[in-house]
Amino acid sequence: MPLALSAVLAASAAGTSSDSSAFLRQYLTVAIFAAAAVVMVGAMLGLGRLLRPSRPQEQKSIAYESGVDPVGQGWSQSQVRYYVFALLFVMFDVEAVFIFPWATRLEAMGTYGLVEMAIFIGILVLGLVYAWRKGVLRWV
Amino acid sequence: MYLVEYLLLAAALFSIGVYGVLARKNGVLVLMSIELMLNAVNINLIAFGAFRGNAIGQVFALFVIAVAAAEVGVGMAIVLLIFRNRASVNLDEVDLMRG
Amino acid sequence: MHALLAVASSFTGPRLDYHALAPEIILTATLVLVLLADLVLEERNQWLISNLAGIGVLASVIPIITLAVQNHAARSMAGGAYVVDDFSLVLKALFLGIGYVVLLMSTNYVEEGDYYQGEYYFLLLASLLGMVVMASARDLITIFVALETLSIPAYMLAGWRKRDLKSNEAAIKYYLLGVLASAVMLYGMSLVFGYTGSTVLTEIGKQVNGSITHKPVITLGIFFIVIGFAFKVSAVPFHFWAPDTYEGSPTPVTAFLSVASKTAGFVALLELIYVGFLGRNDVWGPMFWVLAALTMTVGNLIALRQTNVVRLLAYSSIAQAGYVLVPFAVAGDNIAARRSSFTAAVVYLMIYAAMNLGAFSVVIAVARKTRSGDISSYGGLFEYAPGLTVAMTVFLFALAGIPPAGGWFAKLMVFRAVLDSGTTWAVVLGVIAGVNSVIALYYYAAVAREMWMSPVPDGDVTPVRVPAPLLASLGLTGLVVMAIGVYPQLFAHFGDLGTLVR
Numbered sequence: 001m002p003l004a005l006s007a008v009l010a011a012s013a014a015g016t017s018s019d020s021s022a023f024l025r026q027y028l029t030v031a032i033f034a035a036a037a038v039v040m041v042g043a044m045l046g047l048g049r050l051l052r053p054s055r056p057q058e059q060k061s062i063a064y065e066s067g068v069d070p071v072g073q074g075w076s077q078s079q080v081r082y083y084v085f086a087l088l089f090v091m092f093d094v095e096a097v098f099i100f101p102w103a104t105r106l107e108a109m110g111t112y113g114l115v116e117m118a119i120f121i122g123i124l125v126l127g128l129v130y131a132w133r134k135g136v137l138r139w140v
Numbered sequence: 141m142y143l144v145e146y147l148l149l150a151a152a153l154f155s156i157g158v159y160g161v162l163a164r165k166n167g168v169l170v171l172m173s174i175e176l177m178l179n180a181v182n183i184n185l186i187a188f189g190a191f192r193g194n195a196i197g198q199v200f201a202l203f204v205i206a207v208a209a210a211e212v213g214v215g216m217a218i219v220l221l222i223f224r225n226r227a228s229v230n231l232d233e234v235d236l237m238r239g
Numbered sequence: 240m241h242a243l244l245a246v247a248s249s250f251t252g253p254r255l256d257y258h259a260l261a262p263e264i265i266l267t268a269t270l271v272l273v274l275l276a277d278l279v280l281e282e283r284n285q286w287l288i289s290n291l292a293g294i295g296v297l298a299s300v301i302p303i304i305t306l307a308v309q310n311h312a313a314r315s316m317a318g319g320a321y322v323v324d325d326f327s328l329v330l331k332a333l334f335l336g337i338g339y340v341v342l343l344m345s346t347n348y349v350e351e352g353d354y355y356q357g358e359y360y361f362l363l364l365a366s367l368l369g370m371v372v373m374a375s376a377r378d379l380i381t382i383f384v385a386l387e388t389l390s391i392p393a394y395m396l397a398g399w400r401k402r403d404l405k406s407n408e409a410a411i412k413y414y415l416l417g418v419l420a421s422a423v424m425l426y427g428m429s430l431v432f433g434y435t436g437s438t439v440l441t442e443i444g445k446q447v448n449g450s451i452t453h454k455p456v457i458t459l460g461i462f463f464i465v466i467g468f469a470f471k472v473s474a475v476p477f478h479f480w481a482p483d484t485y486e487g488s489p490t491p492v493t494a495f496l497s498v499a500s501k502t503a504g505f506v507a508l509l510e511l512i513y514v515g516f517l518g519r520n521d522v523w524g525p526m527f528w529v530l531a532a533l534t535m536t537v538g539n540l541i542a543l544r545q546t547n548v549v550r551l552l553a554y555s556s557i558a559q560a561g562y563v564l565v566p567f568a569v570a571g572d573n574i575a576a577r578r579s580s581f582t583a584a585v586v587y588l589m590i591y592a593a594m595n596l597g598a599f600s601v602v603i604a605v606a607r608k609t610r611s612g613d614i615s616s617y618g619g620l621f622e623y624a625p626g627l628t629v630a631m632t633v634f635l636f637a638l639a640g641i642p643p644a645g646g647w648f649a650k651l652m653v654f655r656a657v658l659d660s661g662t663t664w665a666v667v668l669g670v671i672a673g674v675n676s677v678i679a680l681y682y683y684a685a686v687a688r689e690m691w692m693s694p695v696p697d698g699d700v701t702p703v704r705v706p707a708p709l710l711a712s713l714g715l716t717g718l719v720v721m722a723i724g725v726y727p728q729l730f731a732h733f734g735d736l737g738t739l740v741r
Binding site for chain 2: 402
């Protein structure tokens with residue numbers, strides 16, 4: 001197994017027949033590692049199954065909840081009122097994509113860049129003030 | 141540079157998204173399909189941008205990301221409105237008007 | 240990321256022409272003020288907000304006038320991505336005019352509707368800002384951002400009546416198809432960007448006319464972009480959302496969507512076709528031909544069997560969009576057709592805005608008394624509201640294209656473009672348009688007959704009280720429609736905007 005693996009890896013590193021196939025061959029390494037992981041886990045679990053005694057009981061198949069008897073279903077809907085917070089988070093989080101490139105070049109852009117970003121953030125803050133004044137942020 | 145692989149990935153994602161929008165009944169899943177379509181566009185833009193070695197593709201992708209967030213925010217609000225008034229997000233039931 | 244940094248390292252602040260940007264800046268300032276006013280004003284002082292919004296819209300017309308009288312060459316900014324020329328000035332003035340009339344129509348409707356006033360005006364102005372930006376956009380990214388700026392507030396406006404199931408339905412249908420259209424359009428834009436390496440339309444135009452003309456990917460990109468905008472302008476077979484959205488939305492919003500939003504879609508198409516894709520009329524020519532023929536025919540035929548006046552106007556506006564698509568279909572045939580098509584499309588959009596807004600103003604005024612949109616509720620309107628009846632008749636005849644109301648001139652321009660092209664296909668399309676005008680006459684006349692001839696359905700002949708803002712919007716639109724109809728040369732030269740036509 002290790003011998004075959006290293007042979008494949010060497011082949012994948014040496015292969016330069018065409019750009020595209022070399023590119024795909026890089027992913028061959030990933031595929032081999034994935035296959036090895038599946039085989040290893042499968043072998044361990046299979047070995048355990050062969051060796052261990054089997055005495056099924058009803059309590060053993062209950063979901064484990066820190067030693068306490070579980071309450072309710074595994075599936076539960078989250079409260080709809082979380083939605084507003086998730087939405088506000090996504091909005092402000094995504095606006096950061098404009099701030100990151102700006103931050104890396106702030107010095108080069110000087111005062112102009114600072115004023116532009118101040119306007120941008122000012123409008124965003126206005127949105128936040130609006131949400132706050134309308135009572136959206138209050139936890140009911 | 142590898143361009144075709146990315147374009148094929150984007151085309152596949154876009155097609156899955158279109159299928160989801162047209163075939164799904166659950167409003168939330170439809171919104172997720174729309175996200176898929178917009179992200180396919182992002183892959184296209186970034187792949188083309190990298191292939192050409194200019195920044196325009198990335199800038200375009202940044203705008204698409206920001207606008208997609210706004211769109212999905214509004215979309216979730218509308219789906220939530222329908223859920224509050226009808227206690228269901230099944231879009232096939234939303235057909236009061238016809239003809 | 241390296242490419243991004245390389246661009247930034249040679250950074251110099253873009254030189255902005257603040258005079259040319261003044262309309263957008265004033266509109267943005269008004270937006271901020273409206274939102275702040277909504278936060279600080281007491282409930283009983285909320286009516287101030289509509290005045291504030293109106294003043295803001297009128298104030299942003301001032302720089303457009305000063306720019307127009309200067310007669311300056313086109314002002315190009317950000318490497319040709321944002322251009323202020325004659326075309327964009329006329330279209331900006333048109334959008335602001337539409338916005339002001341919609342504000343007049345909304346004032347009493349929103350005040351009496353007992354819903355969030357501040358947000359209504361905020362969203363309306365935000366959408367208007369997107370349209371004003373669209374008139375100057377000459378770049379794929381700018382067009383995309385403008386389109387979303389005008390669409391996203393419009394989705395929320397459609398769902399304005401939160402507790403009303405029909406309004407919910409209007410919003411979700413408009414939203415889903417609008418976003419689907421944006422995604423399809425974006426996919427096309429990404430392909431066009433990929434093969435030209437630029438998002439500026441003039442640069443794309445150079446390349447599409449030049450070496451890479453027949454790359455199939457460009458064909459696919461143009462195809463997707465046109466399909467995306469066909470959704471936006473509700474062309475058949477991408478029109479399914481329009482009637483439901485128009486019926487379910489609050490009526491002033493319907494007027495706004497059917498006029499302003501549609502016009503913005505056509506403006507973007509004009510920019511894309513005339514600046515970007517002129518060399519590929521073999522792709523978009525046939526597409527527009529099919530879209531125009533289907534849109535006119537299907538819109539008019541379904542309008543024939545409508546019983547609700549808002550739904551009738553919805554299908555009529557689909558059919559009207561079909562007439563505007565006709566010049567697009569013939570634009571690529573020769574240089575004369577290219578020029579006259581451009582003029583025809585712009586003139587049609589201006590006249591359509593006046594007559595459709597007028598018709599919706601009457602609908603809002605009548606609904607204040609009857610609380611109904613059924614055509615049968617218009618029976619005997621002449622007996623208790625003669626002024627409204629005359630106004631509605633003028634607007635309906637304008638939409639049908641009967642002189643002296645303004646619509647005939649718009650149709651004349653379309654037919655002139657068809658004749659300038661002169662190809663067999665163009666003439667066939669012209670004949671289809673002619674037949675459709677006759678069909679349309681039937682259902683417009685049916686509403687008029689109901690108003691003049693039929694008896695009042697419930698015998699209630701108390702007069703309709705028309706509030707002052709609504710009266711102003713009726714007066715403005717009626718004046719424009721009649722002025723164009725009687726003296727069309729006054730408006731004809733607005734369409735002669737050679738700046739986009741090469």
